Amino acid sequence: MSTVDLVMTIAHTLFASLWTGSILFFVGAVLPAAATGAVSIDMMSLVTNRLVWLTRISAIVFVATGGHLAGTAYTAGSLFGTPRGQLVVAMLVLWFVLTGLIEVSVKRFDRLAEREGIGSAVNGTRGLFVAAAAVAVLLLVDAGLLTANVV
Numbered sequence: 001m002s003t004v005d006l007v008m009t010i011a012h013t014l015f016a017s018l019w020t021g022s023i024l025f026f027v028g029a030v031l032p033a034a035a036t037g038a039v040s041i042d043m044m045s046l047v048t049n050r051l052v053w054l055t056r057i058s059a060i061v062f063v064a065t066g067g068h069l070a071g072t073a074y075t076a077g078s079l080f081g082t083p084r085g086q087l088v089v090a091m092l093v094l095w096f097v098l099t100g101l102i103e104v105s106v107k108r109f110d111r112l113a114e115r116e117g118i119g120s121a122v123n124g125t126r127g128l129f130v131a132a133a134a135v136a137v138l139l140l141v142d143a144g145l146l147t148a149n150v151v
């Protein structure tokens with residue numbers, strides 16, 4: 001493996017764990033804490049702002065590193081015509097869906113929190129955030145199947 005491929009792979013997996021881990025921690029720990037009223041609006045605003053920025057920076061990293069890995073290891077034929085290539089395409093689609101879910105959920109959360117308070121914001125976005133967590137798990141399963149070389 002060349003040095004460039006190595007750097008790309010490390011950056012890709014680093015951001016993969018940082019991003020999906022942050023989403024799962026947010027949905028599993030921060031949102032339930034906010035639902036109890038234990039977290040202030042200012043603190044939640046700081047956390048959701050960080051989550052959105054991590055999502056945007058990760059998007060740049062995933063497109064650059066994932067694009068490089070796909071471009072060097074696959075052709076259009078093997079990307080769509082082999083099970084391993086299809087796992088990579090699924091990864092791309094899931095990333096796109098998860099990015100959209102985070103952007104929409106956080107926007108709605110901030111709007112509701114400002115107008116109606118934290119409790120209402122949590123209730124109004126819980127479904128979206130749980131969907132985001134489910135997609136994050138699917139991404140990790142997809143990556144696990146690639147790492148385990150099952151196909």
Ligand code: HEM
Nearest residue numbers: 016062063066067069070088091092095139140143146147
């Ligand atoms: C633009 C979006 C993405 C593209 C184009 C992409 C593409 C790729 C490609 C081409 C590989 C190498 C596959 C192989 O070894 O044959 C890969 C590996 C990997 N991707 Fe992604 N990816 C994207 C987003 C993500 C996201 C959001 C995650 C979060 C979980 C992720 C996690 C991983 C992991 C952990 C590996 C290493 C798998 C291994 O050990 O081979 N990727 N990705």
